[in-house]
Amino acid sequence: MAKPSNREKILTEGLKVVHQLGFGGASVRDIIQAAGVPQGSFTNHFESKEAFGLEILDLYFASTRETLEQTLYNDSLPPMVRLRAYIDANHGRLNREGMENGCLFGNFSGEAVDHSEPIRQRLQSIFGEIRKALTYCLTAAKDAGELGAAINPDSVAEFIISGLQGAMLLTKVQRSDVPVERFEQILFGLVLSRPDLLQPHLPPQLTTA
Amino acid sequence: MAKPSNREKILTEGLKVVHQLGFGGASVRDIIQAAGVPQGSFTNHFESKEAFGLEILDLYFASTRETLEQTLYNDSLPPMVRLRAYIDANHGRLNREGMENGCLFGNFSGEAVDHSEPIRQRLQSIFGEIRKALTYCLTAAKDAGELGAAINPDSVAEFIISGLQGAMLLTKVQRSDVPVERFEQILFGLVLSRPDLLQPHLPPQLTTA
Numbered sequence: 001m002a003k004p005s006n007r008e009k010i011l012t013e014g015l016k017v018v019h020q021l022g023f024g025g026a027s028v029r030d031i032i033q034a035a036g037v038p039q040g041s042f043t044n045h046f047e048s049k050e051a052f053g054l055e056i057l058d059l060y061f062a063s064t065r066e067t068l069e070q071t072l073y074n075d076s077l078p079p080m081v082r083l084r085a086y087i088d089a090n091h092g093r094l095n096r097e098g099m100e101n102g103c104l105f106g107n108f109s110g111e112a113v114d115h116s117e118p119i120r121q122r123l124q125s126i127f128g129e130i131r132k133a134l135t136y137c138l139t140a141a142k143d144a145g146e147l148g149a150a151i152n153p154d155s156v157a158e159f160i161i162s163g164l165q166g167a168m169l170l171t172k173v174q175r176s177d178v179p180v181e182r183f184e185q186i187l188f189g190l191v192l193s194r195p196d197l198l199q200p201h202l203p204p205q206l207t208t209a
Numbered sequence: 210m211a212k213p214s215n216r217e218k219i220l221t222e223g224l225k226v227v228h229q230l231g232f233g234g235a236s237v238r239d240i241i242q243a244a245g246v247p248q249g250s251f252t253n254h255f256e257s258k259e260a261f262g263l264e265i266l267d268l269y270f271a272s273t274r275e276t277l278e279q280t281l282y283n284d285s286l287p288p289m290v291r292l293r294a295y296i297d298a299n300h301g302r303l304n305r306e307g308m309e310n311g312c313l314f315g316n317f318s319g320e321a322v323d324h325s326e327p328i329r330q331r332l333q334s335i336f337g338e339i340r341k342a343l344t345y346c347l348t349a350a351k352d353a354g355e356l357g358a359a360i361n362p363d364s365v366a367e368f369i370i371s372g373l374q375g376a377m378l379l380t381k382v383q384r385s386d387v388p389v390e391r392f393e394q395i396l397f398g399l400v401l402s403r404p405d406l407l408q409p410h411l412p413p414q415l416t417t418a
Contacts, residue, residue: 022320024233100323109378110319111231114309123382158379158391163368166375169318170367173332182367191399 007045009035015056019101023112060104072133079141091180102172106165131157216254218244224265228310232321269313281342288350311381315374340366
């Protein structure tokens with residue numbers, strides 16, 4: 001196997017440093033030191049810190065895309081099992097990382113969006129991809145009768161993305177995964193399991209009596 | 210009225226700059242320039258950037274506390290009206306700021322929590338205060354029969370905090386308040402309005418038939 005190039009080292013080690021310290025908090029010096037490459041390497045390979053930021057977002061998204069394929073897009077599993085697996089995958093990552101780093105996309109959204117329009121646009125398209133996968137799975141759940149006919153997959157997909165991002169953010173603050181657990185409980189126990197939405201043809205007088 | 214001191218100028222103008230650029234993104238130089246005070250003033254008044262960060266969190270929370278008093282703690286209004294008013298107050302702020310800056314607490318959670326334990330603890334206590342206010346209001350709603358008996362105010366309070374934080378984060382990315390709208394729709398339309406929970410004595414065969 002070929003040894004990783006300086007460029008690859010800067011990307012893989014830099015991603016970890018930015019995930020821990022934040023994009024503003026991690027200096028080029030921090031990134032170079034973590035990668036163990038000479039100071040000049042950074043500017044040789046990246047036009048700017050912003051250009052580097054866009055590349056680590058793509059690198060991180062490559063692993064997210066794998067998760068999407070294995071869960072939300074995995075037609076061999078029942079839709080609601082896939083949705084649960086997707087949320088568990090996020091929850092599991094938080095636990096592995098000691099509830100410290102949160103989601104790179106969420107961190108970038110909090111800090112880097114307002115001073116870099118290219119980063120904002122990249123995040124918008126990344127969240128768009130995740131929303132597409134969630135909508136695909138929720139539509140399959142509706143088609144399979146696992147969700148009520150009144151559920152709007154697009155709206156619920158948007159809600160899941162922001163709910164999960166918020167829960168991961170609070171997990172960092174509280175150093176506890178209670179916020180993610182609460183989100184899961186309310187998502188599966190209340191939002192997606194309304195018996196009245198599963199029975200759209202139930203005569204109104206029976207549910208409102 | 211007394212003219213604001215350099216210390217006050219650094220806090221009020223610095224808060225705006227940090228809200229726009231992020232805590233890592235805003236340098237002491239940016240803060241000093243926005244406040245229009247001499248370079249040395251910052252170190253005269255603040256031991257460190259972290260100490261300054263803690264003070265602007267308190268300053269921002271002072272205005273949050275007013276909102277909590279006017280909405281969630283306002284016993285002159287029906288509980289669910291107060292809850293709606295609290296969420297509208299957050300939504301309204303996003304609109305006034307052109308969906309750009311998000312919530313200072315959320316931004317700090319995303320970037321500053323992992324390299325400052327005092328900031329993490331301050332945020333934890335701030336979110337604790339907001340959770341207390343939400344729990345107070347949701348308990349009042351339950352007592353007034355506005356919410357189903359099976360609703361757990363504590364869990365739902367945690368869920369509202371993280372859901373709203375996530376929606377405000379996505380609002381920054383999308384430059385659109387659709388995520389906050391979705392959150393409101395699902396919170397009021399699905400999470401808090403289960404007809405089966407509002408009618409705990411409805412015979413089970415009618416809702417599960």
